Amino acid sequence: MNTLLDQLERKFSRWSIPGLIRYLAILFVGVFLLTAFNPAFAETLDFDYPKIQAGEWWRLFTFIFASQVGSFNWLSILFLFFGTMLMFMFSDGLEQQWGVFRTNLFVYWGILSTLCANLLFAIVFNQPSSMSGIYLASSILFAFATYNPRYTLMLMMFIPCPIWVIAAISGGLMVLGSLGSPLTFLFLTICISNYLFVAIPLFIAHSKNRSSTHIRRKRHAHQFSNKREAFHxxxxxxxxxxxxxxxxxxxxxxxxxxxxxxxxxx
Incomplete structure (x- = not known):
């Protein structure tokens, strides 16, 4: 897989956008604020296949930013602030781990897979979906937690919690919520396929490479020690x-x- 990604990166890296997740986070903030003042605004962005057929084609792209906002108060502002800071941190962490091109690829896959899931369920199963853009943010959280499981967040400003626990709870709730419906589980699987088929294979390859590197260094150190002349x-x-x-x-x-x-x- 790394060989294929290297070939793609050599051809298309010039189109990569540094800080792409940061830009998406800023757009999320804008939509969140607009929706807080006008709750109907999110409905004009969300995926709605009949309306897309009627000519509202922008929904094919804007659905990823549609969010459900409750009451607009200090708590939602606090949530928005920390959520944005987390997305910035995830962006920097993944780009440092993968590079800009692979991070872009991960995000684009997430957007396209969610779009495909929406189209599949609307056309084949005639089932609408709502606010499915949350799956992209979730896949970014899962990817960051996979590579940085020990990173600790301070919940409520004083409760330390490793990021892998938050990711595990979020993923567990998603899976539990879909167990009663095979179609919902299929929808979830398609939406987070960028994590399943990009992040996890890259992590496995990274782990194997790190292990082999450690073995080579240990062997080299042993050979070097054997070549050293004895003092006694x-x-x-x-x-x-x-x-x-x-x-x-x-x-x-x-x-x-x-x-x-x-x-x-x-």
């Missing part, structure tokens, strides 16, 4: 301070080194 070599048995690092060596009156087991008695 027993004149009697040939043991030295490299082959027997725990042994004690002394210089006898005859000027030769001996290990403690073969040191001549005076």
């Amino acid at each position: 070599t027993c004149h009697s048995c040939g043991a030295n301070d490299i082959t027997h690092p725990d042994a004690e060596f002394r210089v006898a009156p005859d000027g030769n080194d001996y290990c403690s087991d073969h040191l001549p008695k005076s």
